[in-house]
Amino acid sequence: MGARRQLSVIDSVIIHHAETPNGHVFTAEQIDQWHEARHFERDMSICPGYSPLKHIGYHYVIELDGTIQRGRPLEEVGAHTYGKNPKSIGICLIGMDKFALVQWRQLLKLIQSLDDKLATSLAVYGHNQFSPKTCPGFNVPAWISRKFRPLDQHILEGDFHGVV
Numbered sequence: 001m002g003a004r005r006q007l008s009v010i011d012s013v014i015i016h017h018a019e020t021p022n023g024h025v026f027t028a029e030q031i032d033q034w035h036e037a038r039h040f041e042r043d044m045s046i047c048p049g050y051s052p053l054k055h056i057g058y059h060y061v062i063e064l065d066g067t068i069q070r071g072r073p074l075e076e077v078g079a080h081t082y083g084k085n086p087k088s089i090g091i092c093l094i095g096m097d098k099f100a101l102v103q104w105r106q107l108l109k110l111i112q113s114l115d116d117k118l119a120t121s122l123a124v125y126g127h128n129q130f131s132p133k134t135c136p137g138f139n140v141p142a143w144i145s146r147k148f149r150p151l152d153q154h155i156l157e158g159d160f161h162g163v164v
């Protein structure tokens with residue numbers, strides 16, 4: 001179960017992908033169900049009413065239309081990156097390795113707003129920097145060094161292409 005933490009311990013953001021087909025709509029509620037199947041449990045007594053999702057391991061999900069959905073509150077340790085959960089914030093992008101421009105914009109806005117809220121400069125990593133995985137489907141250090149401009153190969157053609 002996600003333990004309570006002080007916001008002052010948070011030093012980083014770790015970016016993930018949902019590993020869902022590019023351009024297809026999936027929701028934070030679905031991720032919550034997948035995490036329920038993996039027996040993730042939240043501590044709903046931390047920030048009661050913050051989010052109805054009882055299992056999700058991420059703090060935020062950025063859906064295909066750019067909507068930022070709340071998962072765990074920042075005060076609750078996430079379940080997303082082995083060994084790195086206590087001090088990090090987990091953000092998950094819906095998709096595989098191509099994301100809508102609006103998702104890219106929202107990702108950057110979210111990180112900036114977290115920096116402001118926590119009055120710090122959070123380090124930003126991809127899950128694959130801590131684990132032999134492809135997650136989040138792009139090279140986060142390269143994205144940072146490009147001043148947060150995504151490579152064309154990681155931009156979904158037409159923000160809603162393929163959406164049903």
Ligand SMILES: [Zn+2]
Pocket residue numbers: 015016017080127135136
């Ligand atoms: Zn991941």
